[in-house]
Amino acid sequence: MPHTDATDAAERAAAVLFEARRARPRAPLAPLPPGVAPADEAAGYAAQHALARRLGAEPPAGFKIGATTRQMQxxxxxxxxxAGFVSRQGLRATxxxxxxxDFFQPGVECEIGLRLGRDLPPGPCSRATAxxxxxxxxxxxxxxERRYGADLAAFGTPSLIADQVFHAAGVLGAPVPDWRALDLGATQGRMWVADALRGEGHGRDLLGHPMEALAWLAGSGAARVFGGLRAGQVVFLGSVTPPIWLEGPCTVRIAFDGLGMADLRFV
Known part of the structure; x- marks a missing residue:
C-alpha cells in the first residue's frame, strides 16, 4: 500500500483497536481520540482493512453485514x-x-448466511448478478459483542465500521439443498435462548431480500478495500431480529423455514 496520510490514520486506529482486543477489556471501549478516530465511512473501512492485517485475516474468511433492517439501523x-470482515478462527459449524x-458482553443474532461460488468484483452489482x-x-x-457502551453516537459510525461492526464470531448451519427453489424473502427466522423464543423476522427484512443485501455488500466500502468478494468466502447477510444480549452461559438455537437450524452452546 502506498504511504499516505490516510494510510497513517488507518494504521493508528487499527493499532488502538487491536491493542484493546489483546488487553481483554473489562469495560466498554472509549471513543477513539481525535487524530485516531476515522473521520468518515471511507476512513473507517480503511482502518478495518488495517485491523484485518494485524489480526492475520487478509484475505478474510468472509464478511458480515450489519443494520440491514430498519429496526437495526x-x-x-x-x-x-x-459491513465488517470475518476471520476464519471465529467460524464454527453447527x-x-x-x-x-472469551467474549466481552456477547450477544447473538439470527441470520441467513451463504458461501460464494464465484468472485464478485467491487462496485455496483445487481441482485441477479449477486x-x-x-x-x-x-x-x-x-x-x-457490546464493545462500545450505551452511547453509540459518541463512539461514531466510522469507528464502529473500523471495529468490524460488533462482530466477534459465527456459527454456520448446514447448506440447504436446492436453495434456489425457496422464497428467501418470505422465509421466517426465529431465535430461542435457553429454550425461550426471543425474536423472529423474515428474509425480506434484509434490504427487501437477502440477495439485495449481498448486492449491497459487493458495492460497499468493505468490498472496495478488500478487493472484492471471493469464491469460498462466507457472508452473514444480516440479522432478522435485534441482537439478544446474554447474561451468562446458555443455549441458542435459530431456525428458518426451509433452511433448517443452527445451534450454539456457551459454557
Missing part, C-alpha cells in the same frame, strides 16, 4: 447498512460450543 444509530468468558455468484445458503448465528 435505528438501534445502532446508522443511516444504512455497514452444533458449536464457545466459552462465554445471486448467480452464490453456491450455498444456510442458517447462521452471528456472535456480537
Amino acid at each position: 435505528a438501534y445502532l444509530g446508522l443511516a444504512g447498512p455497514a 452444533p458449536a460450543e464457545f466459552r462465554f468468558a 445471486e448467480a455468484a452464490v453456491a450455498e445458503v444456510f442458517p447462521a448465528i452471528e456472535i456480537v
Whole structure:
C-alpha cells in the first residue's frame, strides 16, 4: 500500500483497536481520540482493512453485514447498512460450543448466511448478478459483542465500521439443498435462548431480500478495500431480529423455514 496520510490514520486506529482486543477489556471501549478516530465511512473501512492485517485475516474468511433492517439501523444509530470482515478462527459449524468468558458482553443474532461460488468484483452489482455468484445458503448465528457502551453516537459510525461492526464470531448451519427453489424473502427466522423464543423476522427484512443485501455488500466500502468478494468466502447477510444480549452461559438455537437450524452452546 502506498504511504499516505490516510494510510497513517488507518494504521493508528487499527493499532488502538487491536491493542484493546489483546488487553481483554473489562469495560466498554472509549471513543477513539481525535487524530485516531476515522473521520468518515471511507476512513473507517480503511482502518478495518488495517485491523484485518494485524489480526492475520487478509484475505478474510468472509464478511458480515450489519443494520440491514430498519429496526437495526435505528438501534445502532446508522443511516444504512455497514459491513465488517470475518476471520476464519471465529467460524464454527453447527452444533458449536464457545466459552462465554472469551467474549466481552456477547450477544447473538439470527441470520441467513451463504458461501460464494464465484468472485464478485467491487462496485455496483445487481441482485441477479449477486445471486448467480452464490453456491450455498444456510442458517447462521452471528456472535456480537457490546464493545462500545450505551452511547453509540459518541463512539461514531466510522469507528464502529473500523471495529468490524460488533462482530466477534459465527456459527454456520448446514447448506440447504436446492436453495434456489425457496422464497428467501418470505422465509421466517426465529431465535430461542435457553429454550425461550426471543425474536423472529423474515428474509425480506434484509434490504427487501437477502440477495439485495449481498448486492449491497459487493458495492460497499468493505468490498472496495478488500478487493472484492471471493469464491469460498462466507457472508452473514444480516440479522432478522435485534441482537439478544446474554447474561451468562446458555443455549441458542435459530431456525428458518426451509433452511433448517443452527445451534450454539456457551459454557
